[in-house]
Amino acid sequence: MISEDSYVLVSAAYNEGKYIENTILSVISQDVRPALWIIVSDGSTDETDAIVEKFAVLNEFIRLHRMTEDHPRNFAAQVHAINVGIGQIQKERFGFIGNLDADITIEPSYFRLLLGKFRQNPRLGLAGGAIYEKFSDGSFKYRRGNRVTSVAHAVQLFRRECFMALGGAYRPLPYGGPDAYAETEARMKGWNVESFPELKVFHHRPTGSSGGVLRYSFRQGRMDYSMGASPIFEVIKLLGRVGNKPYMAGALSRLTGFVYSYLRGEQRAVSKEFMEYLRQEQMRKLRGIYRPRWDR
Numbered sequence: 001m002i003s004e005d006s007y008v009l010v011s012a013a014y015n016e017g018k019y020i021e022n023t024i025l026s027v028i029s030q031d032v033r034p035a036l037w038i039i040v041s042d043g044s045t046d047e048t049d050a051i052v053e054k055f056a057v058l059n060e061f062i063r064l065h066r067m068t069e070d071h072p073r074n075f076a077a078q079v080h081a082i083n084v085g086i087g088q089i090q091k092e093r094f095g096f097i098g099n100l101d102a103d104i105t106i107e108p109s110y111f112r113l114l115l116g117k118f119r120q121n122p123r124l125g126l127a128g129g130a131i132y133e134k135f136s137d138g139s140f141k142y143r144r145g146n147r148v149t150s151v152a153h154a155v156q157l158f159r160r161e162c163f164m165a166l167g168g169a170y171r172p173l174p175y176g177g178p179d180a181y182a183e184t185e186a187r188m189k190g191w192n193v194e195s196f197p198e199l200k201v202f203h204h205r206p207t208g209s210s211g212g213v214l215r216y217s218f219r220q221g222r223m224d225y226s227m228g229a230s231p232i233f234e235v236i237k238l239l240g241r242v243g244n245k246p247y248m249a250g251a252l253s254r255l256t257g258f259v260y261s262y263l264r265g266e267q268r269a270v271s272k273e274f275m276e277y278l279r280q281e282q283m284r285k286l287r288g289i290y291r292p293r294w295d296r
Helices: 020-028 048-058 077-087 110-120 160-165 178-188 213-226 231-239 249-264 272-290
Strands: 007-013 036-042 062-067 096-099 104-106 124-134 140-142 157-159 192-203
Touching: 007 020, 007 077, 020 048, 020 104, 036 048, 036 077, 048 062, 062 077, 096 160, 110 124, 110 157, 110 192, 124 160, 124 178, 140 192, 157 160, 178 192, 178 272, 213 249, 231 249, 231 272
Parallel strands: 007 036, 007 096, 036 062, 124 192
Antiparallel strands: 096 157, 104 192, 124 140, 124 157
16 A cells, blocks of 8 residues: 555656755755655756765665766756656555655655644645745745745655656757646646745745746747747736836746747647646636736
């Protein structure tokens, strides 16, 4: 019988030598440790492998898997590495499976409390904590994009039944967004998706920093289009983000990416059913925001 509280983790790491030791230490310090943790080193050329091996010798639940084959460093590379790790543990006995980015840290009670959330709600299929971004002064601040109805890719933990209903793997997408796709599909299949602000996740590398914020925003616009987002929702959403850094430019760059894909007539990366469901969700959100006060 699968243990109700057992969980396994997969992490994809590419040259994460600067961050991964702290990530490992935060998992080792958990009140409830994972039954197994596969760390996939995706052709790392720095000290990532040596750091993981050092801890794997002392902690039998940690396993290093090296990927050495050449492949493009595109948006699907991380998803491919995660799926390779998932492939090694699907036959193991566990109740929950999660992705954990190699540049985050969590408090010792994180997984104990998160597993408690699953016990309280049998329909909770996907859950995680809230992201706190690291700033230049060393402080961590609550990410403005956090929503209780969405779980960041960095810490997505699935109930096994939910994950298998999604195909037992993340879906590679041309411009990223496997987390958004997974949580939307989970809701399509009747599962609850929720993040919990009291469970803090400390992200040590600013999102989009490796390739430039504006380039990252442009790619997000193309991602939104590829997943079938409503043009009306996209515009209104980005109008609400003009005050986020980099002021105006980030929102404009994301909208430019969306329009660029639209003008090129790019094929959507999702099914018609998925796109229709996503747009229905987006329209419900808009109606909730702009519903007249007397209707609330």
